[in-house]
Amino acid sequence: xxxxxxxxxxxxxxxxxxxxxxxxxxxxxxxxxxxxxxxxxxxxxxxxxxxxxxxxxxxxxxxxxxxxxxxxxxxxxxxxxxxxxxxxxxxxxxxxxxxxxxxxxxxxxxxxxxxxxxxxxxxxxxxxxxxxxxxxxxxxxxxxxxxxxxxxxxxxxxxxxxxxxxxxxxxxxxxxxxxxxxxxxxxxxxxxxxxxxxxxxxxxxxxxxxxxxxxxxxxxxxxxxxxxxxxxxxxxxxxxxxxxxxxxxxxxxxxxxxxxxxxxxxxxxxxxxxxxxxxxxxxxxxxxxxxxxxxxxxxxxxxxx
Amino acid sequence: xxxxxxxxxxxxxxxxxxxxxxxxxxxxxxxxxxxxxxxxxxxxxxxxxxxxxxxxxxxxxxxxxxxxxxxxxxxxxxxxxxxxxxxxxxxxxxxxxxxxxxxxxxxxxxxxxxxxxxxxxxxxxxxxxxxxxxxxxxxxxxxxxxxxxxxxxxxxxxxxxxxxxxxxxxxxxxxxxxxxxxxxxxxxxxxxxxxxxxxxxxxxxxxxxxxxxxxxxxxxxxxxxxxxxxxxxxxxxxxxxxxxxxxxxxxxxxxxxxxxxxxxxxxxxxxx
Amino acid sequence: xxxxxxxxxxxxxxxxxxxxxxxxxxxxxxxxxxxxxxxxxxxxxxxxxxxxxxxxxxxxxxxxxxxxxxxxxxxxxxxxxxxxxxxxxxxxxxxxxxxxxxxxxxxxxxxxxxxxxxxxxxxxxxxxxxxxxxxxxxxxxxxxxxxxxxxxxxxxxxxxxxxxxxxxxxxxxxxxxxxxxxxxxxxxxxxxxxxxxxxxxxxxxxxxxxxxxxxxxxxxxxxxxxxxxxxxxxxxxxxxxxxxxxxxxxxxxxxxxxxxxxxxxxxxxxxxxxxxxxxxxxxxxxxxxxxxxxxxxxxxxxxxxxxxxxxxxxxxxxxxxxxxxxxxxxxxxxxxxxxxxx
Numbered sequence: 001x002x003x004x005x006x007x008x009x010x011x012x013x014x015x016x017x018x019x020x021x022x023x024x025x026x027x028x029x030x031x032x033x034x035x036x037x038x039x040x041x042x043x044x045x046x047x048x049x050x051x052x053x054x055x056x057x058x059x060x061x062x063x064x065x066x067x068x069x070x071x072x073x074x075x076x077x078x079x080x081x082x083x084x085x086x087x088x089x090x091x092x093x094x095x096x097x098x099x100x101x102x103x104x105x106x107x108x109x110x111x112x113x114x115x116x117x118x119x120x121x122x123x124x125x126x127x128x129x130x131x132x133x134x135x136x137x138x139x140x141x142x143x144x145x146x147x148x149x150x151x152x153x154x155x156x157x158x159x160x161x162x163x164x165x166x167x168x169x170x171x172x173x174x175x176x177x178x179x180x181x182x183x184x185x186x187x188x189x190x191x192x193x194x195x196x197x198x199x200x201x202x203x204x205x206x207x208x209x210x211x212x213x214x215x216x217x218x219x220x221x222x223x224x225x226x227x228x229x230x231x232x233x234x235x236x237x238x239x240x241x242x243x244x245x246x247x248x249x250x251x252x253x254x255x256x257x258x259x260x261x262x263x264x265x266x267x268x269x270x271x272x273x274x275x276x277x278x279x280x281x282x283x284x285x286x287x288x289x290x291x292x293x294x295x296x297x298x299x300x301x302x303x304x305x
Numbered sequence: 306x307x308x309x310x311x312x313x314x315x316x317x318x319x320x321x322x323x324x325x326x327x328x329x330x331x332x333x334x335x336x337x338x339x340x341x342x343x344x345x346x347x348x349x350x351x352x353x354x355x356x357x358x359x360x361x362x363x364x365x366x367x368x369x370x371x372x373x374x375x376x377x378x379x380x381x382x383x384x385x386x387x388x389x390x391x392x393x394x395x396x397x398x399x400x401x402x403x404x405x406x407x408x409x410x411x412x413x414x415x416x417x418x419x420x421x422x423x424x425x426x427x428x429x430x431x432x433x434x435x436x437x438x439x440x441x442x443x444x445x446x447x448x449x450x451x452x453x454x455x456x457x458x459x460x461x462x463x464x465x466x467x468x469x470x471x472x473x474x475x476x477x478x479x480x481x482x483x484x485x486x487x488x489x490x491x492x493x494x495x496x497x498x499x500x501x502x503x504x505x506x507x508x509x510x511x512x513x514x515x516x517x518x519x520x521x522x523x524x525x526x527x528x529x530x531x532x533x534x535x536x537x538x539x540x541x542x543x544x545x546x547x548x549x550x551x552x553x554x555x556x557x558x559x560x561x562x563x564x565x566x567x568x569x570x571x572x573x574x575x576x577x
Numbered sequence: 578x579x580x581x582x583x584x585x586x587x588x589x590x591x592x593x594x595x596x597x598x599x600x601x602x603x604x605x606x607x608x609x610x611x612x613x614x615x616x617x618x619x620x621x622x623x624x625x626x627x628x629x630x631x632x633x634x635x636x637x638x639x640x641x642x643x644x645x646x647x648x649x650x651x652x653x654x655x656x657x658x659x660x661x662x663x664x665x666x667x668x669x670x671x672x673x674x675x676x677x678x679x680x681x682x683x684x685x686x687x688x689x690x691x692x693x694x695x696x697x698x699x700x701x702x703x704x705x706x707x708x709x710x711x712x713x714x715x716x717x718x719x720x721x722x723x724x725x726x727x728x729x730x731x732x733x734x735x736x737x738x739x740x741x742x743x744x745x746x747x748x749x750x751x752x753x754x755x756x757x758x759x760x761x762x763x764x765x766x767x768x769x770x771x772x773x774x775x776x777x778x779x780x781x782x783x784x785x786x787x788x789x790x791x792x793x794x795x796x797x798x799x800x801x802x803x804x805x806x807x808x809x810x811x812x813x814x815x816x817x818x819x820x821x822x823x824x825x826x827x828x829x830x831x832x833x834x835x836x837x838x839x840x841x842x843x844x845x846x847x848x849x850x851x852x853x854x855x856x857x858x859x860x861x862x863x864x865x866x867x868x869x870x871x872x873x874x875x876x877x878x879x880x881x882x883x884x885x886x887x888x889x890x891x892x893x894x895x896x897x898x899x900x901x902x903x904x905x906x907x908x909x910x911x912x913x914x915x916x917x918x919x
Contacts, residue, residue, distance in 0.1 A: 017399065176324070258419075474629075
């Protein structure tokens with residue numbers, strides 16, 4: 001009897017205070033995040049076209065989703081998103097790793113480099129998109145001028161009119177903006193590696209490359225995975241960059257799924273269909289996140305022991 | 306042996322040049338007369354004018370988007386940091402059931418794609434007559450700002466020595482008083498970093514600002530710049546001048562607080 | 578009069594781990610009670626329950642005559658010195674010392690007076706304006722002490738306060754603590770894993786193991802009449818020897834029991850003059866004494882026996898000698914429970 005007694009000892013006090021402290025934030029999050037998401041889910045099961053209000057809002061079950069799976073523009077936008085994610089994240093990881101390694105060795109100018117590297121991260125994405133648009137714009141943008149004068153191009157390319165060429169400034173802009181973040185993450189991971197491990201490897205006769213493969217890479221895995229998660233999730237949700245850089249064009253050849261959803265919702269005012277697309281984006285993003293977390297969780301707890 | 310020594314410096318030099326070049330180019334162009342922008346570009350300035358900046362502030366009233374961004378980002382930051390600090394403290398230092406679940410929930414919400422909540426938020430704001438208002442932006446901004454602040458501050462609170470609150474309680478302070486008098490002063494650097502990062506993210510936000518504002522009187526800086534329209538052609542001079550102005554405050558913040566920002570970014574992420 | 582009383586106190590965590598069980602303990606006014614035991618024995622948990630930082634799942638705790646079991650630490654009249662000192666890093670030494678009194682709403686002049694007194698007693702006057710990061714380990718320890726003294730509480734609680742100090746400082750501070758206790762006539766509950774600390778500081782010592790109290794007694798009684806095998810082996814250094822009862826001749830042995838004999842209570846004598854023969858394995862000269870490791874029997878593979886012998890006459894390794902037990906200092910422990918039987 002006495003054992004099961006719930007006394008108002010310190011533990012109860014603590015729990016009560018905790019919930020009081022959490023409540024405002026929790027309620028806020030519920031209201032502005034969870035509730036709208038559930039509403040989107042609800043909307044996605046209805047026909048709701050704001051251009052045709054006389055049709056009302058009938059329940060149509062999964063019809064929006066079926067329409068999406070039959071929609072070629074949906075699939076191509078998904079493909080664009082995947083391509084963008086793989087390419088830019090891949091480049092960011094490789095370049096970021098190189099940068100992190102260099103930053104780890106350099107002794108002078110760390111502060112300057114850190115500042116230089118943070119500014120691209122800090123400016124609004126649309127701003128960086130416009131910077132890159134300007135550099136690739138027209139026939140006498142700086143990129144064309146340099147490439148032609150170096151002989152790489154015979155004549156200037158009109159980048160934004162060609163479906164494949166238009167990806168170049170997009171990928172470059174994203175890499176420019178976010179590689180710093182990846183580099184910083186990896187640098188933090190590098191600095192956590194005990195220097196004595198390298199010394200032991202050197203004594204054992206390992207070359208620089210082997211040290212990298214057998215000491216650096218394995219111990220850097222958690223940091224790499226974290227960078228991968230954040231960057232992939234961000235890449236899948238890409239919107240600002242492409243909106244301002246190519247508008248999804250030419251036509252819809254660089255349109256990612258988030259932009260297509262946006263167009264469906266706020267331009268075509270197809271709230272039901274757009275909501276279905278939103279949910280699909282959410283599910284894809286979330287599944288990726290869970291996959292990664294499971295992976296990463298195993299890595300982190302494994303690495304800790 | 307000598308190769309070892311200079312390759313990092315070379316890489317870093319390339320890095321600095323690579324990072325800085327687009328910005329340098331934009332700054333340069335913003336002082337170049339419109340007519341010359343696409344003719345024979347050169348790396349060094351030939352002619353410098355202020356016409357773009359003047360037009361920016363007189364014709365386009367660029368002060369307005371700046372004001373809007375300051376108000377929205379500032380309010381969001383202030384609100385999220387205060388409420389978030391309380392929540393983060395509870396998650397970091399108090400024991401109660403459901404803690405792990407709650408933390409996971411908050412993290413999960415932070416990963417919501419914005420596009421997935423745009424439409425209901427739009428409908429909600431419309432029914433509350435909040436479209437094209439300041440609250441109409443701050444409210445949606447809480448979706449990503451709240452998880453962000455909580456996540457960052459949990460990390461910072463966790464770093465404090467474990468027995469501080471206990472010592473304060475034994476000394477006679479209530480839990481809340483211990484929080485106020487001992488924990489907060491020690492966590493101030495972390496709270497400052499969180500505020501800076503939240504401000505930067507809020508300032509840079511685009512999708513919600515685009516969707517929930519209607520006209521120049523409430524548009525924020527990123528939206529205003531993206532929607533610049535010229536009479537006959539894209540006014541690149543003014544756009545670039547606007548980008549310079551838009552990036553100036555964040556650049557200053559970054560330069561002043563770079564160490565803190567790096568700490569905040571990496572600590573929150575690496576600790577997982 | 579008992580100042581602190583634990584009645585049937587136990588603590589079981591939600592995950593099932595039993596940290597403490599059936600603790601019945603009385604701490605008298607002015608006493609220096611030491612809780613000692615290996616790590617995980619529950620001594621820190623017991624201390625924290627007295628402090629109010631954890632609530633017992635069964636039993637009561639009384640301080641003075643008040644049942645404080647459900648009260649938070651702020652409402653018990655106690656002060657605590659933590660293992661890591663837990664000084665407030667952003668406050669000066671003076672502010673650290675004044676914090677407790679400030680929290681309880683004491684008048685400024687009272688605060689100043691008591692803080693100055695404590696500073697004087699602990700030689701902290703030169704560092705009053707410094708922050709903890711600028712102090713040495715010993716100084717920090719004294720600030721932690723001062724913070725407790727200033728409050729003039731009913732009970733002082735110490736959680737392994739010396740374990741972060743180096744060996745020399747530890748011994749010096751130990752003496753300081755003893756002096757302080759005498760001067761303040763304070764009631765102290767002190768937790769440590771170091772049996773030497775327990776024996777030198779405590780007026781009574783409570784030995785704990787796996788959440789249970791093994792024995793509560795003044796140090797000498799623990800040394801001379803340990804209640805069970807565990808206490809016998811825990812107290813005293815070098816530790817007690819344990820031999821199977823059979824090694825003793827039939828007249829003195831107790832059936833199925835283990836014999837305990839302290840290294841100081843065995844003498845090394847020439848063959849034929851002692852109770853048993855033994856083979857000398859290793860001799861460690863320690864200046865004022867010799868620590869001799871022997872093996873009973875003549876073949877060198879019998880049970881091990883440690884003996885503390887005077888430096889003269891010299892004893893050589895790898896020879897057979899005899900050992901004689903001080904008959905008045907034999908300890909017998911029953912086979913299964915380890916309890917003392919003689």
